[in-house]
Structures are given as C-alpha cells and as structure tokens.
Amino acid sequence: MAKKRRTYKPKKTVRRTSSKTTVRRRRTAQENKTLQTIARALRLIIIFVFSGFLIYFLFKPDHKPQPDQTAEIQNPATAVDTVAQGETPEIEPTINLDALSQPELLEYWLHQILRKYQITDKWVGKRNREITVQLPTDLPPIEVVVDVIQKVTDLGWSYVSSEENLKRSRQSLTVISHDDTLATIVFIVNKNFQRATHKIAIIIDDFGYYNNQITQEFLELDYPINLSVIPGQKYSRSIASAAVKNRKPVMVHLPMEAEENAVEQNTFTIMTTMTDAEIVDRVQKALEAIPNAIALNNHMGSKATADRRVMDILFRELAQRKIMFIDSRTTTKSVADQMAQQHQIQYHKRTIFLDGVENQSEDYIRNQLLKAAKIAERRGKVVVIGHPYKETLAVLKQQLPLLEKRGIVVIPVTDLLK
Template identity: 30%
Template structure:
C-alpha cells in the first residue's frame, strides 16, 4: 500500500507542473492579446459613423475601396514620393489626381489656387490691426452651428468632415458672409479622445491615408483651406503631414495649424512643398466660460496690436457665442478689423495672390 501511494505521488507531480505551465502560458497569451487591443486608440463609435452620409450623399457613388488597375502605378509613385517632399509632383501623378472624381469644380484645378478663387472679396484694411476668428468643430451641433452662422462676420467656419447635410450648411454659412474651411480629424495622443470617423492615423498605410484625405476634401465645396481637428499625435509625424501637404498642394489649398502639439511638423512639411501655412495664436475657449473667452480675446487684441494680425480659434460653445455676439461689433468700433482667414494668407503670401490675377 505504501509503494502504491509513492508511485501515485511520482505520477502526480509532472501533471501538476504541466498544468501550471499551461495556465501561465494561457495568462501570458491573454495579456499579450489585451496589450495589442488596448494599446491602440479605440475605433470611432458606431453612432458617429452613422452621420457620415446624409440622404443626399446616398445618391453619390461610394468611395472606391482601392485604386483601379490603371491608377495603381501612379498611386505607387505618389506613395513613394512622401519621403521626398521637396520635388515637384510627377506629371502623371498630378493627372491622376485631377481626373479622379474627388474634388468639387470650384477646387478642381490646382493652378487656379482654390484658396484664392474661394476667398471672400475683402479689401485689405489700412493701418488697422487684423483679427481672424476661426470657429471649428462646426456642423455637428446644428443649433449652435446655426447660432455661429448668425454672428456678425466675416468669420471663418471650419466644418467637420463627418457632419451631415454639409452642402446646405456650408451654403448658408457662405450666404451669411463667412469663409469656409475643412476641419480634418487627425489622431490625438490620448486613446480616450475620440476624433471621429475616418481619422488620419500615424499607422495608416499611405494609400489608405490618401483615400481618407480625399474623402474629407470631397464632403463639400467652396472652402479655402484645412485645419486639424485634434491631431496632437498625427501632426507631430512628418511622414503623415507630408501626405496631407501633397494633397493640399495639388488642390491649391492652404493649411492652418491649430497647434495642438508643441512639436507639430505641419509648418515644416508645408513650407517644404510650397503650401501656404499659418498657425493659430490663441484658443478662445479651452474653458467654456464667458470670463475665459473674454480673457483670451484680450490676449488676441494684444497680439494683433503688436504684430498687426492675430488668429484665434474658438468652438460652437454657448459662452463663445454669447461673448462674440457683443465683442465683434465692439472690437470693430474700437478700430480692429475682423477679417476672413484668407486676408492673412494673402498678407503673408502676396506673390501667390498676385500670380492668381488678384490685386
């Protein structure tokens, strides 16, 4: 009997060790899987994806999943050129970009410089400090977006690419005397922040990145440039920003850097390709309170007086709308010129404006 218990003990030890090893391996594998899943930014919520196409959009052909065979070689060359921004676009790549059904007629020919063609007719103010008020994140909250459009202008309104009914919304904004921009979602550093669908990500393949940019730039027409929605991670990536600037160069647009990251690569990438670029000076409403907005506007005024111009970015918040409704006419009465953003692009790049036949 004693020998039988001893034999049983010898047999049980390897089994226990094998089971323990299997358990440890399973835990390690589960941890590795979890790390892969939760180390990435979560996808946009499904309810946000639902607003990507309005009833009118459903009549439009869907975005192609991949380039057609005839375009693949040119697309490959465009992808390879991302690392060489200082060279002019190859003729065949430019031809493919112009032939593809991606752009509205008013922004189709890069030689026409869409930012010049779509600029609001505005005389340069003489001797007055200029302030460009850019309101982005417009288009999702319809009530507050309409309240922004009703403000005295001219303002520059930057519409999120995934908002609904953008043709109608942007037409109303233009009729209200405001200039239009595209607010392009870009990857933030925080995985908890949700920039929305079709966000530009650092991990995107160049071809996928180009498709996302094309989709965002085809959502409405009549705009003059692009600024980043979030993007503290993406704007610091030079390769990603090179791809953005390639697209803006081909379309004759400018880039306004919202400066959500101190190490943004936007200005350097733009300048390397000859894309006009500006940077915002002040955020008006990181805190949604009238006191904060008024304080930030005081900073904007000081910058404008010192340098001749300032760019402020705000959002369709109740406090921002309420303060701007009174501040804009008061600032004009005190000698400030409220101008659309293209006036400041024109101020910085007068040769481009004149080369397009404008004086």
C-alpha cells in the same frame, strides 16, 4: 712590551652635492609649498562660495517671475489676463494734469480718445480755438463725438453740437466751461485717410454635429467668422452650404490621431498607422465632402501633426488644390510649418484658444479675446480658435464691434498672408 695594534678605521666619505643640485631642490620645495598654499586658498574659496549659495537659497524671498506676455499661449487653461472685462485701457498720463489749463486738458483727453480709434496726431490740426480732426471713411463721426461728449461731461463742462446729421461726413462740437469757449472741435471724414488696421482671424471649430439655434446665430453674425466643419457628420454638408450663402469662409476640420485622447473613428480620420494610399484617399474624400473649403485645420491631431510622413502626404494633396493649412497647434512637436515651406503652401498657426471644455465662462472667453486683440495690435495679425458655445457667441456679439472701433478687423484666414 708589545705594541697595541691600531684598528684601521676608514675615513668617512662625505658626498658633496653640487651647488646647482642644491638650488634645484630648494626651488622644488618652495614650489611645493606655494602649490599647497594655492590649493588651501582654492578650497577656502569653494567652501565660501558654496556656503553663500546655500544661505541665499535657504533664506531668499518668495518671488515668482512674471510670465512673458509676448510668448505664444499654448495652454489656454493657464492663461491669465489683466484687462478688466469690456474695458479698453487708457494710456497713463505722463504729465501733471493738474498743471494744465482747461483748453490744454481738453486737448489732452481728445488725443487719448483719438488714439483709441487709431487716429494719429498727424490727422489733427489746430488754428486758434478750432481743432480739426480728420476721420477715415470707415469711422462715422458720431462714434468719436459720443466718446468726446462723455469725457466733457465727466470733466464738468458743457457742450453745444452742430445741428448737422451725426451720420454725415462733418460734425462740430463746441466745449464750454463757465461761459468760456474752450474749443470748437470739427470732425471731417476724409476719403484719403485710412486707419492702420490690425487683423484677427477667428475660427470656430466642430460644426457638423448639430444644427441648432446657436449654429444659426453664428451663421448670421455680421463678420467673416471662419466656420470649420468636420466632414461626415449629420449636418456637415447643410451647414457648409448655409455658410457659403451667408458669406462665411468655410474650412475642413479634419480629424487626426492624437497622442492621448481618442479621436472619433470615421471614414475621414487620419491615423499614423495608415498606408500612404489610405491617407490620400481620406484626405481627398474630406475635401470633396466640403467642396467650398478655403482652408483645412486639424481636429485634435497631436500625434499626426508631429509625423513627417503623414504631413508630407497631406500637404501634397493641399498643394495640388491650393488649399491653405491652419495648424491648430495641439502639440509643440508639430512639423506643419517645416512641411508647409517644403511644399510651398499657404500656412498659419493658431495663437490663442478662446475657450475649451473646461473654460466656457464668458469672463474667461472675453479675456482671451482681449488678449488676442493686444497681440494683433502688436504683431499686426493673430489667429484664434473657438467652439460653437453660447458663451463664445455672446462674447463675440458684444466685443467685435468694440474691437472694430480699435481698428481691429475680422478677416477670412486666407487674408492673413495679404
């Protein structure tokens, strides 16, 4: 019997990996799982945050932020003032007035009135029922006394004033309630006292086109309003001469190229396409046309005042004659401040426009002036620009005496740097 042949089957070779390789693979797998878990978590977080923002913006309340009151006002057409016309806001009481006795209430309101005139507590003394108030020489006692009498009357009290002339340097006022003397207030002018004054430079542009009743009344104002005259107009020379006679500071209102609105073309207008020699010639002619000018400001000029070459030429001429430049700020791109430092000339810029072609109501102009007064009290000085409108004239006549009582003085532009 034949034997069956066995088929040779090679043994399977089992490859054994080392223990180190196995550990490495397991660790890699675990790390991959961890990374995947982290990635999923990050995706969930991103989705959650995005959903939160989406819900917030869809359902948030309609709230508009309040404008920054300290920012410079570039567009007077959009400015809003919260001060009622003709009012000086009183300081809100921080104490319970009902808890005060009548003498204490009188002292409280006396201090509020004095603060309106920039009279500090250091100028007030008290001995028994006599209150002594020191006043500066530029503040007649009658002005303060009238305000105190008005408040005393409002509170239902009576008063007895001294028989001295109210215009003299001493005035006394005895306040009475139901036959009881609350206090005697003595106002004394002290030559050694001076109020902290704030400065406002008011520039009225565009003189030269007309010589009418409005022009004459601006010339006759009892304040050093700066009159800016456009050279080359029919009445430019006569108004500039009249301003000097009326002790008004005179400025050159130089026409300069604008970005959008066309500036009038005459032999004094500065255009950015002119050569250096042409610009020099026109600047010199403008300064010669208004020989008594103490300063120069731009008429329009949003394009020219942003041109470094043009302003460099202009400031070289102003530096030679030591004439101040006031930037009307018709553009935020103006390089006037940089060039003024480079040429070391006196320089300042406009903060507020009092009026405009579309803003000639007395209410608007009054609010702009009161806004400027607040800035002057906060910063010490402010420059405003207006135009020879009858409404602007009426507001200045009404408000400047009131601002003077608050210690705000009208100055020539050259006094800004003193």
